[in-house]
Amino acid sequence: MRRKVVIDCDPGQDDAVALLLAFGEAERLDLRAITVVAGNVPLAWTTTNARRVATLGGCTDVPIYAGCGRPLVNPLVTAEHVHGDSGLDGADLPPATVDLSPGHAVDRIIELAHAEDGLALCATGPLTNVAMALVKDPSIAPKLSRIVLMGGAIGHGNVTPSAEFNIYVDPHAARVVFESGVPIVMLGLDVTEQVRPTAERRARIREIGGEVGPIVADLLSFYAERAADGGALHDPVAVGYLLEPELFTGRDCFVEIVTEGPCAGRTVVDWRGRTGRPPNARVIDTVDDEAFFSLLVESLARVG
Numbered sequence: 001m002r003r004k005v006v007i008d009c010d011p012g013q014d015d016a017v018a019l020l021l022a023f024g025e026a027e028r029l030d031l032r033a034i035t036v037v038a039g040n041v042p043l044a045w046t047t048t049n050a051r052r053v054a055t056l057g058g059c060t061d062v063p064i065y066a067g068c069g070r071p072l073v074n075p076l077v078t079a080e081h082v083h084g085d086s087g088l089d090g091a092d093l094p095p096a097t098v099d100l101s102p103g104h105a106v107d108r109i110i111e112l113a114h115a116e117d118g119l120a121l122c123a124t125g126p127l128t129n130v131a132m133a134l135v136k137d138p139s140i141a142p143k144l145s146r147i148v149l150m151g152g153a154i155g156h157g158n159v160t161p162s163a164e165f166n167i168y169v170d171p172h173a174a175r176v177v178f179e180s181g182v183p184i185v186m187l188g189l190d191v192t193e194q195v196r197p198t199a200e201r202r203a204r205i206r207e208i209g210g211e212v213g214p215i216v217a218d219l220l221s222f223y224a225e226r227a228a229d230g231g232a233l234h235d236p237v238a239v240g241y242l243l244e245p246e247l248f249t250g251r252d253c254f255v256e257i258v259t260e261g262p263c264a265g266r267t268v269v270d271w272r273g274r275t276g277r278p279p280n281a282r283v284i285d286t287v288d289d290e291a292f293f294s295l296l297v298e299s300l301a302r303v304g
């Protein structure tokens with residue numbers, strides 16, 4: 001059965017690849033909407049980028065909704081130094097011909113949660129939209145099958161020693177989400193950094209040909225050169241979990257979000273169950289890297 005999902009994202013090169021992966025898996029993923037949040041770059045750019053990627057992927061039947069332009073409490077922190085001023089620097093995507101759909105992403109997430117039994121959310125950016133939907137209408141929590149999110153870390157952060165970017169940008173939203181009671185699957189840096197866009201892999205993607213292969217290879221080359229330690233396919237890994245969870249291992253843990261102070265944005269993962277607190281997330285720690293990458297290449301080849 002096709003899994004119903006909304007992808008909430010902040011494109012960003014890796015978000016773009018995650019969307020294209022989802023487009024190539026239409027037989028397994030029923031993508032009900034793309035919702036966009038500020039993160040890697042401001043909302044004006046992330047929404048434009050979502051439209052450009054949908055155009056590139058020929059995805060004309062999935063509505064795209066603009067969401068929150070800033071975190072719940074903190075000022076917006078962006079990452080142009082990694083993603084470029086546009087958020088998709090490094091390649092020339094075709095001009096966007098897919099338009100935004102009317103309505104706010106938060107309202108559309110709420111409507112879809114009520115309309116689509118068992119809807120999953122896949123979040124690959126700061127959790128502002130997801131948290132706002134849960135605050136505005138808490139009754140959606142039991143209706144969502146799960147929230148699969150790229151964010152956090154068992155170990156080191158990538159923005160500070162403690163914090164991964166998506167959680168760092170909006171830790172208050174992350175706290176709302178992790179306290180919501182919705183089943184969460186957390187794919188943090190520990191697992192996403194196992195999947196690297198190496199030069200050999202970028203060459204394999206370029207060889208896919210068509211319009212998508214070279215553009216994705218160029219996007220990942222730009223990203224790999226700018227991101228610390230060569231970057232990682234963070235967001236595509238989250239979509240990969242939706243598709244083939246058997247490629248991953250993890251553990252049910254209690255996860256607490258630090259919102260203030262020098263460790264703000266930290267996901268404190270009780271990996272050994274020391275707190276006695278009931279688990280609120282399945283925290284993923286390993287992936288079959290080669291199998292996932294083969295899945296990605298096969299899916300991108302279907303997008304064309």
Ligand code: RIB
Binds near residue numbers: 012150165
């Ligand atoms: O820390 C990596 C995450 O932050 C990815 O989702 C990347 O796109 C950025 O949003």
Ligand code: CA
Binds near residue numbers: 010
């Ligand atoms: Ca992202």
